[in-house]
Amino acid sequence: MGWVTLQAILPLGIIAGMLCIMGNAQYYIHKAAHGRPKHIGGDVWDVAMEKRDKKLMESSSAASLN
Secondary structure, three states: OHHHHHHHHHHHHHHHHHHHHHHHHHHHHHHHHHOOOOOOOOOHHHHHHHHHHHHHHHHHHHHHHO
């Protein structure tokens, strides 16, 4: 019975390991491309607030330079 269990668990462990590797690869590729981790569950409201925050930060930094 032990050998049968090993034969069943080994492929499942390989599949689970590959899923973890692919998930981490997506995380690091996105972080390298955008400079920050991906916001999970972002919708239209979150995107609008990010644009607003970016615009406010740019205007405040431009005002501080003048």
